[in-house]
Amino acid sequence: MNCCHKREITMHGLIQVAGIIDQAEANLIIEEGADWLGFALRLPAKNEDLSEADAAAIIKAIQPEHKGVIITYLTDADEIAAFCAEMGVGAIQLHGDVTPAELRRLRALTPDLYVLKSLVVKADNIDELSTIVADSAEWVDMFITDSFNPATGAKGATGLVHDWGISAELVRISPRPLMLAGGLNPENVAEAIEQVRPAAVDAHTGLEDPVTRRKDRVKVRTFVAEARAAFARTAPEGARR
Numbered sequence: 001m002n003c004c005h006k007r008e009i010t011m012h013g014l015i016q017v018a019g020i021i022d023q024a025e026a027n028l029i030i031e032e033g034a035d036w037l038g039f040a041l042r043l044p045a046k047n048e049d050l051s052e053a054d055a056a057a058i059i060k061a062i063q064p065e066h067k068g069v070i071i072t073y074l075t076d077a078d079e080i081a082a083f084c085a086e087m088g089v090g091a092i093q094l095h096g097d098v099t100p101a102e103l104r105r106l107r108a109l110t111p112d113l114y115v116l117k118s119l120v121v122k123a124d125n126i127d128e129l130s131t132i133v134a135d136s137a138e139w140v141d142m143f144i145t146d147s148f149n150p151a152t153g154a155k156g157a158t159g160l161v162h163d164w165g166i167s168a169e170l171v172r173i174s175p176r177p178l179m180l181a182g183g184l185n186p187e188n189v190a191e192a193i194e195q196v197r198p199a200a201v202d203a204h205t206g207l208e209d210p211v212t213r214r215k216d217r218v219k220v221r222t223f224v225a226e227a228r229a230a231f232a233r234t235a236p237e238g239a240r241r
């Protein structure tokens with residue numbers, strides 16, 4: 001692989017906020033200093049927070065210093081590529097069981113698409129996740145570790161933290177940067193970054209107002225400030241985004 005390709009640039013200190021529901025919420029998140037905005041679409045439960053047309057309009061208006069990321073359970077490379085083209089998006093977060101073969105096909109179909117692949121952390125699945133990293137890293141730009149809710153079967157937006165020791169081990173073995181997600185909030189994000197040393201963090205439900213289920217401006221602001229400070233304390237020598 002070409003050492004000067006943009007995929008090889010070391011990434012450190014990126015903040016994503018997921019579960020955007022409308023333009024006002026996207027504006028709030030950008031105003032409060034987060035980098036990437038995640039839009040959950042084509043979910044198995046069909047419980048999307050916004051329409052694809054609304055998401056596409058918001059993504060279109062995002063300035064280049066930020067990025068709109070589609071979060072989805074699609075697993076077929078043709079479908080993923082077509083959906084990204086339709087939505088005008090340059091990054092996709094794959095939460096389903098996408099095989100390395102499909103990831104390889106996706107890279108061939110859309111070489112410039114930034115691909116995040118989820119690693120759903122359970123109590124005892126480090127070996128399984130290590131194998132996924134080894135088998136799929138070539139076709140992935142970033143991994144995202146997320147939490148599993150055994151009570152509901154949910155693999156995302158659970159509001160639950162997982163064993164950060166597993167994420168820390170995946171950071172050590174992964175040749176790709178890793179985004180930490182799952183139950184992060186303004187109170188725990190700094191400790192999470194210190195323990196796991198991820199390249200990026202993501203939060204969804206921990207930034208919401210419990211009554212309105214919309215992002216709370218003060219929570220987003222505090223989360224970004226806490227994460228930025230922790231990333232600054234833990235930055236590897238020469239890291240840049």
Ligand SMILES: O=C(O)c1ccccc1NCC(=O)[C@H](O)[C@H](O)COP(=O)(O)O
Nearest residue numbers: 018040156157158159182183203204205
């Ligand atoms: O964001 C969603 O609605 C979602 C739905 C189904 C699967 C994944 C989903 N999001 C992935 C994310 O990036 C979430 O931000 C991540 O799961 C963390 O959520 P939370 O634990 O609520 O912070």
